[in-house]
Amino acid sequence: FGWEARFVDTDDLAAVEGAIDENTRALFCETIANPGGYISDLDALAGVAERAGLPLIVDNTTATPYLCRPIEHGATLVVHSMTKYLTGNGTVTGGVVVDSGRFDWSASGKFPSLSEPEPAYHGLKFHETFGHLAFTFHGIAVGLRDLGMTLNPQAAHYTLLGIETLSLRMRKHCDNALAVAEWLEGNPAVKHVTYAGLASSPHAERAARICPLGASSLFTFALKGGYAACVRFVEALDLFSHVANLGDTRSLVIHPASTTHRQLSLEQQVAAGAAPDTVRLSIGIEDAADLIADLDQALAQAAG
Structure with a gap:
């Protein structure tokens, strides 16, 4: 073109x-x-x-x-x-x-x-x-x-069915994402969390203005253990699906630097928000306590 x-x-x-x-x-x-x-x-x-x-x-x-x-x-x-x-x-x-x-x-x-x-x-x-x-x-x-x-x-049919429950799902997505992000932010193994719904986020004011009902459920966090810890963390998760998609009712996880962004240089990965120490989460609509428990045990294994 x-x-x-x-x-x-x-x-x-x-x-x-x-x-x-x-x-x-x-x-x-x-x-x-x-x-x-x-x-x-x-x-x-x-x-x-x-x-x-x-x-x-x-x-x-x-x-x-x-x-x-x-x-x-x-x-x-x-x-x-x-x-x-x-x-x-x-x-x-x-x-x-x-x-x-x-x-x-x-x-x-x-x-x-x-x-x-x-x-x-x-x-x-x-x-x-x-x-x-x-x-x-x-x-x-x-x-x-x-x-x-x-x-x-059939795709049109599935989409129309999905939209019927969009408001209910998005409220749950946002509630779960905030709970998970707050827990991660307080975990000593975590360097930082990018969720815009956090009070500490530099985008908090803008999130309230642009997305007053919530900041959705997609964000990243960085592990102090770096690339190797991220790989071990993803492999140790039980409830999270290791998938490159996002916005699913199921919680999804991916380590971009070893998968979707592995062909990029280090500088390009960092510029894309996919640094070697970064994990991306798409938080689903499961019970938030179950998600946090899964993250907790996976972080413990990653540290070991």
Whole structure:
């Protein structure tokens, strides 16, 4: 496609603005970032995007619509992985795009596929014809036609069933995650915990503003024993599933440096929040006391 991505610390608004040039077509961020669970300041990023005349695309997978509605914070488009919390059980591969309908696709000339005549549809101008639904209709008429992404009916069925219990599950996810994070924070084997729901988190104020109902259940923690201790810890767990997915009703664990991020250099791992001493947890909806007991025995084995 000839696309280029520039990675910028979205907490550094000057850096975000500095990365924008005449070729920039969108800003992209996560509401709650994977893997560390950091909270993005959506309102501030929306301001940067608006001043630049660009759409802000927000991945709201980890927060879900229950914990955050990014359009209310200025997002143009919101995307979700249905594989995660929406379905809740890891049985579906799919995604969702939600269009706010608020962006002027014709203002800058940067989006000719929406503002200019489309030859395949007899010169139809999507923005002129469909207005606030221009992106949605273009995604179906052109995107679906050219790229072929079609959700299978059973996946749609599973997702709709999952969404029925989303609010109940997210409340339990958040309660469990806070309990586990607080326990880990007080454990002498743990160097630090990144959960934004902790009172000690540098993102605590932002979490309360962006995700007032909770900071979801994805976060990392670092072990003082380093890489080897992390590997022993993961192998010693009983209740946690060793899986690269997240947002499951079951609690999941992964040591990125020895699995998903092992091909990266040390500097790249650290920059990605996946340092050798870091473990990522996705806390499920089991009993919190059982999860803490499992973590406790695994940490004891890792220390040995």
